Amino acid sequence: xxxxxxxxxxxxxxxxxxxxxxxxxxxxxxxxxxxxxxxxxxxxxxxxxxxxxxxxxxxxxxxxxxxxxxxxxxxxxxxxxxxxxxxxxxxxxxxxxxxxxxxxxxxxxxxxxxxxxxxxxxxxxxxxxxxxxxxxxxxxxxxxxxxxxxxxxxxxxxxxxxxxxxxxxxxxxxxxxxxxxxxxxxxxxxxxxxxxxxxxxxxxxxxxxxxxxxxxxxxxxxxxxxxxxxxxxxxxxxxxxxxxxxxxxxxxxxxxxxxxxxxxxxxxxxxxxxxxxxxxxxxxxxxxxxxxxxxxxxxxxxxxxxxxxxxxxxxxx
Amino acid sequence: xxxxxxxxxxxxxxxxxxxxxxxxxxxxxxxxxxxxxxxxxxxxxxxxxxxxxxxxxxxxxxxxxxxxxxxxxxxxxxxxxxxxxxxxxxxxxxxxxxxxxxxxxxxxxxxxxxxxxxxxxxxxxxxxxxxxxxxxxxxxxxxxxxxxxxxxxxxxxxxxxxxxxxxxxxxxxxxxxxxxxxxxxxxxxxxxxxxxxxxxxxxxxxxxxxxxxxxxxxxxxxxxxxxxxxxxxxxxxxxxxxxxxxxxxxxxxxxxxxxxxxxxxxxxxxxxxxxxxxxxxxxxxxxxxxxxxxxxxxxxxxxxxxxxxxxxxxxxx
Numbered sequence: 246x247x248x249x250x251x252x253x254x255x256x257x258x259x260x261x262x263x264x265x266x267x268x269x270x271x272x273x274x275x276x277x278x279x280x281x282x283x284x285x286x287x288x289x290x291x292x293x294x295x296x297x298x299x300x301x302x303x304x305x306x307x308x309x310x311x312x313x314x315x316x317x318x319x320x321x322x323x324x325x326x327x328x329x330x331x332x333x334x335x336x337x338x339x340x341x342x343x344x345x346x347x348x349x350x351x352x353x354x355x356x357x358x359x360x361x362x363x364x365x366x367x368x369x370x371x372x373x374x375x376x377x378x379x380x381x382x383x384x385x386x387x388x389x390x391x392x393x394x395x396x397x398x399x400x401x402x403x404x405x406x407x408x409x410x411x412x413x414x415x416x417x418x419x420x421x422x423x424x425x426x427x428x429x430x431x432x433x434x435x436x437x438x439x440x441x442x443x444x445x446x447x448x449x450x451x452x453x454x455x456x457x458x459x460x461x462x463x464x465x466x467x468x469x470x471x472x473x474x475x476x477x478x479x480x481x482x483x484x485x486x487x488x489x490x491x492x493x494x495x496x497x498x499x500x501x502x503x504x505x506x507x508x509x510x511x512x513x514x515x516x517x518x519x520x521x522x523x524x525x526x527x528x529x530x531x532x533x534x535x536x537x538x539x540x541x542x543x544x545x546x547x548x549x550x551x552x553x554x555x556x557x558x559x560x561x562x
Numbered sequence: 563x564x565x566x567x568x569x570x571x572x573x574x575x576x577x578x579x580x581x582x583x584x585x586x587x588x589x590x591x592x593x594x595x596x597x598x599x600x601x602x603x604x605x606x607x608x609x610x611x612x613x614x615x616x617x618x619x620x621x622x623x624x625x626x627x628x629x630x631x632x633x634x635x636x637x638x639x640x641x642x643x644x645x646x647x648x649x650x651x652x653x654x655x656x657x658x659x660x661x662x663x664x665x666x667x668x669x670x671x672x673x674x675x676x677x678x679x680x681x682x683x684x685x686x687x688x689x690x691x692x693x694x695x696x697x698x699x700x701x702x703x704x705x706x707x708x709x710x711x712x713x714x715x716x717x718x719x720x721x722x723x724x725x726x727x728x729x730x731x732x733x734x735x736x737x738x739x740x741x742x743x744x745x746x747x748x749x750x751x752x753x754x755x756x757x758x759x760x761x762x763x764x765x766x767x768x769x770x771x772x773x774x775x776x777x778x779x780x781x782x783x784x785x786x787x788x789x790x791x792x793x794x795x796x797x798x799x800x801x802x803x804x805x806x807x808x809x810x811x812x813x814x815x816x817x818x819x820x821x822x823x824x825x826x827x828x829x830x831x832x833x834x835x836x837x838x839x840x841x842x843x844x845x846x847x848x849x850x851x852x853x854x855x856x857x858x859x860x861x862x863x864x865x866x867x868x869x870x871x872x873x874x875x876x877x878x879x
Contacts, residue, residue, distance in 0.1 A: 258638040259601070261608040283634035284576070284601050291578040309637045313630075313666065317600035320626045321575040345662050349630065 247272045247400060247450055249473055251545040252288040254515040254524075256457075256479050257310050264288035264543055265310050266516040268454055268475050269296070270398055273375045277382065278302045279396060279454040279475075285314040286321055292544045297327055300372040301360075303382065304335035305456020306393035307342040315343075319350035319357065330356045332372055336384070336392040366399070378427060379403070379449065385467035387458030389493035395455040397467050402551055403427055404444035411442045450549045453509070457516065459490050460499045468507035472549045475541065476500045478514035481527045497527050501534035515541035564589045564717060564767055566790055568862040569605040571832040571841075573774075573796050574627050581605035581860055582627050583833040585771055585792050586613070587715055590692045594699065595619045596713060596771040596792075602631040603638055609861045614644055617689040618677075620699065621652035622773020623710035624659040632660075636667035636674065647673040649689055653701070653709040683716070695744060696720070696766065702784035704775030706810035712772040714784050719868055720744055721761035728759045767866045770826070774833065776807050777816045785824035789866045792858065793817045795831035798844045814844050818851035832858035 248271040253264030265282030269289060276299040278285070289296050296318060304312055315333075322331065333343055339359050347357055360367075366383035369376035379401035384394040406425045414437050420430040421442075429438045453474040458464060468474045478501075479494035480486075489496045495503070497514060504512035512535060517524050525540045532538055539545075565588040570581030582599030586606060593616040595602070606613050613635060621629060632650075639648065650660055656676050664674055677684075683700035686693035696718035701711040723742045731754050737747040738759075746755045770791040775781060785791045795818075796811035797803075806813045812820065814831060821829035829852060834841050842857045849855055856862075 257641055259604045259634070261604055264604075283631060284604055287576045287578055287581075287601055309634060309666065309668070313634045313637075314600065317576070317626060317630045320630075324574055345666060349626065349662060349666075351626070 246551070247398070247452060247549045249452055249475075249547050249549065250289075250292050250294050251475060251513055251515060251541050251543065252285055252292055252294070253282070253543050254517055254541045255310075256477075256516045256518050258519055259284045259310075260519060262543070263517070263519075264291075265314070266477070267311075267314075268515075269294045269299070270452060271298075272369075272380055272400065273377060274298060275300050275369070275373050275375050277369075277398065280305055280311040280456065281314040281318055282310045283313045283317075286318045288543060292546070297322060297325060299331065300329070300369070300376070301332045301334060301367075301382070303384075303396050303454075304333065304339075304342075305387070305395060305454070306336060306389055306391050307338060308391065308457070311456070312342065312346060315346045316349040319347065319353060322355070323350070323353045327353075327355050329373070330358055332358045332360045334360050334362055334367075334384070336394040338392055366397075383467075386461070386463045387456055388461045388463075389457045389459070393456055393458060393493075395453065395458065395464060395467060397471070398452045398454075400450040402447040402449040403439065404446050407442055407444060411437075414441065416442065448552060450551065452549065453507075457493060458495070459493050460495050460503055465503055465506045468503070468509055470508060472510040473547060474504060474507065474509045474512045475515055476504060476512050477516040478524075479516050479518050481517070481521045481524065483530075497524075497531045498534055501531045501538050504538060505535040510537065511547070512538045513541040513545060514538060517541075563868070564715070564769060564866045566769055566792075566864050566866065567606075567609050567611050568792060568830055568832060568858050568860065569602055569609055569611070570599070570860050571834055571858045572627075573794075573833045573835050575836055576601045576627075577836060579860070580834070580836075581608075582631070583794070584628075584631075585832075586611045586616075587769060588615075589686075589697055589717065590694060591615060592617050592686070592690050592692045594686075594715065597622055597628040597773065598631040598635055599627045600630045600634075603635045605860060609863070614639060614642055616648065617646070617686070617693070618649045618651060618684075618699070620701075620713050620771075621650065621656075621659075622704070622712060622771070623653060623706055623708050624655060625708065625774070628773070629659065629663060632663045633666040636664065636670060639672070640667070640670045644670075644672050646690070647675055649675045649677045651677050651679055651684075651701070653711045655709055683714075700784075703778070703780045704773055705778045706774045706776070710773055710775060710810075712770065712775065712781060712784060714788070715769045715771075717767040719764040719766040720756065721763050724759055724761060728754075731758065733759065765869060767868065769866065774810060775812070776810050777812050777820055782820055782823045785820070785826055787825060789827040790864060791821055791824065791826045791829045792832055793821060793829050794833040796833050796835050798834075798838045798841065800847075814841075814848050815851055818848045818855050821855060822852040827854065828864070829855045830858040830862060831855060834858075 255263040572580040797813040
């Protein structure tokens with residue numbers, strides 16, 4: 246299961262009741278932080294999310310409202326005695342953008358590593374052994390005024406383990422766990438691969454965080470079928486569509502359209518302009534476009550779980 | 563009159579209910595901000611203080627919890643269309659500390675000037691004409707682990723204008739205002755200086771912000787007779803006195819002793835370690851040392867006014 250916490254929903258500048266847009270994903274006790282504007286560390290505390298177990302900070306782009314919380318967060322991690330390494334990823338220009346921020350944080354007792362995600366996505370257990378082997382983070386191209394990217398986190402789910410097949414193949418019970426976790430085993434000269442004892446792969450979990458972006462096909466493609474997407478929606482009004490586009494953003498309607506096209510399970514809008522006093526006030530229209538859209542609020546949380554009824558939700562079978 | 567707002571009371575790291583220690587002083591619609599940690603701009607909004615009218619940011623030292631809110635604040639000022647210049651002052655090392663932070667904020671439509679306060683203090687009307695001519699900000703030496711200074715703001719009050727003297731000297735009524743504001747006037751070959759028509763100087767107002775510091779005589783001297791002092795008090799317990807001293811801080815008792823020695827009107831303690839859950843819980847002892855000590859809280863505000871009864875409060879007369 247995956248816990249998603251929306252830490253903030255503001256754009257440009259933090260407001261008293263609206264921290265800058267960021268989100269935390271926690272799985273098996275480890276965390277990925279998406280974006281880190283000024284105040285993100287406080288928003289995380291307020292939401293009850295510990296960033297001490299964050300292995301990766303995934304930045305969507307390098308505008309101040311998405312990165313200026315980094316030096317303070319790194320200092321706090323230092324003060325609290327962190328020793329585990331911290332990785333930071335982001336689009337083109339990562340080293341140039343991060344070097345001064347990391348320098349501001351001063352010396353740390355833990356390494357801060359700048360990493361690029363491989364095209365096939367990063368297997369999260371490369372960062373910390375507690376991440377499931379099937380957890381993977383990928384970046385996808387978005388369209389903002391500067392180099393930018395969104396992120397898709399997937400937790401794949403292998404097929405159901407079939408003890409009758411394992412028994413028929415004579416696999417010792419002590420090796421069943423390895424097969425269940427996707428490893429090939431050997432015993433007495435026999436080699437058994439996972440697909441010999443597992444049913445068809447089952448539906449996994451998928452979470453998407455868009456960052457700042459105009460509507461673009463790569464976003465819809467990357468978000469396809471996600472259980473939850475946190476989607477930027479900087480402007481509330483239909484008539485602000487052109488303005489949003491010009492600034493590399495979306496309005497509420499466009500974000501809802503993207504969510505509908507991607508057929509996501511649920512979409513939380515976020516990254517609201519400070520001009521929007523009450524985003525909920527515009528949601529009647531939003532839900533007409535995509536009924537499973539929700540008005541993102543600071544501290545909103547959802548646990549994504551594997552479906553209990555595998556048959557009904559199995560895909561690729 | 564002067565409005566003082568305590569924007570935050572935390573040390574080291576911001577907490578959900580405790581922003582990093584900073585304060586705003588507002589007089590005649592213009593503001594000085596003392597320190598600017600991560601989240602200070604949000605704390606100011608929460609307290610209803612506009613930093614758009616801040617002419618000066620006075621930094622006590624360059625530890626992250628006192629300066630890392632600067633890039634975001636400057637960006638916000640830009641977003642909100644500020645064009646008025648902004649000055650920043652601080653102890654030795656100002657240019658080295660500020661250059662990377664200001665660079666992070668990116669280009670601004672207003673000049674950001676780094677200034678040193680002259681030894682006699684800065685006449686605030688040099689920064690903006692709305693400051694009273696008698697408003698002055700001075701720095702005083704403090705003892706922290708790095709170059710550091712505290713600040714004393716004074717608003718002097720000229721003697722009472724005596725119309726009977728002005729009349730006797732034949733000063734035209736239209737020139738009375740200039741004399742009241744401390745200017746010498748000439749008319750028909752006659753020169754009249756303010757002291758010829760004003761009574762003895764009356765008690766003005768004084769505010770002191772200590773920044774991080776161990777107890778030191780220069781602090782007591784600088785704070786002497788202040789109407790209000792916001793005083794660092796990082797540790798709560800008596801037995802933490804040595805630890806506080808070693809780290810360039812004070813515990814509650816030491817801060818109260820400093821306030822008592824300086825005979826300030828009121829002292830607000832602030833800059834509480836995150837280990838202190840409820841600072842008020844320790845105040846029974848604090849008030850035994852200095853009864854006019856108050857437990858600083860985020861958003862606490864006080865208006866300092868000239869005394870109505872001049873005779874009783876006049877000094878130097």
